[in-house]
Amino acid sequence: MTPLRVAFLGPLGSFSHQAAAESFCKLSAELQPQISFPDAFAALQNKKADYAVIPCENSTNGSVMQTLDLLADRDGLYKDVKVCGEYYLTVHHCLMVHKGTYPGGWADYDGSITKLYTHPQAWGQCETFLTKYFKGVERQDVASTSKAAEIVSKETTERGAAIANRFAAEQHGTDVLVENIEDRADNTTRFLIFRNVLDERTAQLKFEQPNPPTLEAESALKTTHKTLITFTIDHSSPGALADALLIFKAHGLNLTSINTRPSLKKSWQYIFFVECGRTPSDENKEAVHKALNDLRHVTETCRDLGTWKDQLSASNA
Numbered sequence: 001m002t003p004l005r006v007a008f009l010g011p012l013g014s015f016s017h018q019a020a021a022e023s024f025c026k027l028s029a030e031l032q033p034q035i036s037f038p039d040a041f042a043a044l045q046n047k048k049a050d051y052a053v054i055p056c057e058n059s060t061n062g063s064v065m066q067t068l069d070l071l072a073d074r075d076g077l078y079k080d081v082k083v084c085g086e087y088y089l090t091v092h093h094c095l096m097v098h099k100g101t102y103p104g105g106w107a108d109y110d111g112s113i114t115k116l117y118t119h120p121q122a123w124g125q126c127e128t129f130l131t132k133y134f135k136g137v138e139r140q141d142v143a144s145t146s147k148a149a150e151i152v153s154k155e156t157t158e159r160g161a162a163i164a165n166r167f168a169a170e171q172h173g174t175d176v177l178v179e180n181i182e183d184r185a186d187n188t189t190r191f192l193i194f195r196n197v198l199d200e201r202t203a204q205l206k207f208e209q210p211n212p213p214t215l216e217a218e219s220a221l222k223t224t225h226k227t228l229i230t231f232t233i234d235h236s237s238p239g240a241l242a243d244a245l246l247i248f249k250a251h252g253l254n255l256t257s258i259n260t261r262p263s264l265k266k267s268w269q270y271i272f273f274v275e276c277g278r279t280p281s282d283e284n285k286e287a288v289h290k291a292l293n294d295l296r297h298v299t300e301t302c303r304d305l306g307t308w309k310d311q312l313s314a315s316n317a
Ligand SMILES: O=C(O)C(=O)Cc1ccccc1
Pocket: 009, 013, 014, 015, 016, 017, 055, 091, 119, 121, 122, 143, 144, 145, 146, 189
């Protein structure tokens, strides 16, 4: 059997690459860089990859809208793709330039950078640094931080700089001018790990996320299981959202986050993303199944996006 194939947002050296490598480090996995998040999802749906590791939320900057839009799956492209795990990565950004541009390093920097490149998620994580040193400098969104590094590594005429991972600098041969430019030292991105639930090959490979590392055997039993459910409601019906949320309470499911994205069916109507947790027990093992059945009565559409082990419940236990 071929090794486990893990899709992530490339090119090599992205934060997604780091998260994929770290979360599958114990398994001999073939890491497959993709050009975009939709490409990674398509690889799963088409059974070209077994898993995909995609950023969903950052502790400084909040939810990743591109990922929520993928999960909304408005065109039904990724029917069999579900979450099966999560991974928290501490994210340190560097400012990097074309090799040899500033031989004296940051100490000699003369203010000549005219354009900055990075993934949209990164701007908001480095705002203090950028406001201090690069106020008014043009910012260009690119597909990933490592793509930004690749662009400045190849540029010949412009004075550009990229915000990216230290590994991206090694990968693409750029010079790091400043390290750790993120606003907060605890800047962390949560990645979700996805699989195709109908892919039998993937099922046989049995990737099982470990219990959080700091958990002792006894408290391992207390690891929270998280579930993600998306739904739409009848916006003209007073209390429709309250009715839906009460179902989680009725089944002992603790709400841990709520997000919305436009439904794109009608303006000012939304798709709701509800994440909830439970500590597994004999009594509540059917809780998610029952909640989904009840939700189908009070929602217009409703989708189970998977259940996985909470990798932070060690610190919550
Ligand atoms: O662009 C990357 O490197 C990604 O993997 C997306 C991203 C961007 C910024 C923080 C975490 C993940």
